[in-house]
Amino acid sequence: MDIAQPRSWFLSFLLVCVLAPEVTAEAEATSDGPTAAQDITWLTDVPAAMAFIAAAEVALIGFFQDLEIPAVPIFHDMVHNFQDVSFGISNNSEVLAHYNITGNTISLFRLVDNEQLNLEGEDFENIDASKLSRFIEVNSLHMVTEYGPATAIGLFSSNIKIHLLLLMNKASPEYEENVHRFQQAAKLFQGKVLFILVDSEKKENERVISYFKLKKSQLPALTIYRTLDDEWDALPITEVSIEHVQNFYDGFLEGKLLRENHESEEKTPKVEL
Known part of the structure; x- marks a missing residue:
């Protein structure tokens, strides 16, 4: 996923101040670890997918045409690390078409600004746990988002x-x-x-x-x-x-x-x- 270049002086200021190497390293190394387990919701049709997205502040959906690819277990493992994100999965052709998905893709949906952000193409092919975690951290904006090293980028990439x-x-x-x-x-x-x-x-x-x-x-x-x-x-x-x-x-x-x-x-x- 490409990160947009800074669009304002304030953004440049915050990226320099907050995304210092030692702060970023600390943020990436810090994890609350698994807490209460949550399930991944299987989305079998378009109405189910629409209701799932509408009910969550942040929803992450794996649109997988092939359930045997390496990205699928990585996606499943990630659910334990993000308790404030709802995880769904679908291989239904109508669901993929509804969200303009043409290949294996992981999409993050934000209620706060109605954004759909796709991890696809070369970025998807090279996915690993660290890259997927970073994608979620940067882009998970809620109704109230706590400011931090990862969310600083996501906040300023919003429309x-x-x-x-x-x-x-x-x-x-x-x-x-x-x-x-x-x-x-x-x-x-x-x-x-x-x-x-x-x-x-x-x-x-x-x-x-x-x-x-x-x-x-x-x-x-x-x-x-x-x-x-x-x-x-x-x-x-x-x-x-x-x-x-x-x-x-x-x-x-x-x-x-x-x-x-x-x-x-x-x-x-x-x-x-």
Whole structure:
């Protein structure tokens, strides 16, 4: 699979900061290992395949014309490593035709932006466990995707140009409730905005925070970024709400940048009364 070249200054910045060799190596070496086993769903017709894809935030389907090829056991083994991905398999000719599959292919479907990403041709012929794992890691975008070495590439390869980030310490007592509200908001913006969680306590994320000209004392915060023109804004908050997200998004589209107010407040000396 070819990785698209960086399309913006911000993307270049993040790839340099986050995809440093030691960080990438750590990410690839880290695995939670097998947890509760999940099954691979056999997709025997088009309605079954459509329902399967619609029910999952991320679905991975092996479209195999030949079930004896080496890629099939590799695909089966991968199911244990990705508990948040739904795995399906089909060799039904009508199903393959419906998804424009002309040869053995592994396809990843994302609900967040309705993308179908295919691992096919030469990339498929040279597949091994490491390459398939990387394909899934890079492209598995959810309604709320945690920012990290692999997902950084997938986020910027999406056709959705506006990214809304929650910068917050995952160890804080308020984390669970705020992320729950953030997820609720994400459902309302499906297909329009990518929602991203950035753990502010991870050292490798410090430069992401600094890009938005924020200090840790100002977190948690919402930030928004548009890949087409590198425009961005930041909003320190005490708690996340759907109303906060909606107003922040609307203001950004209208060109009302809150960061200009924050910057002017910092420049204005405070006077004690």
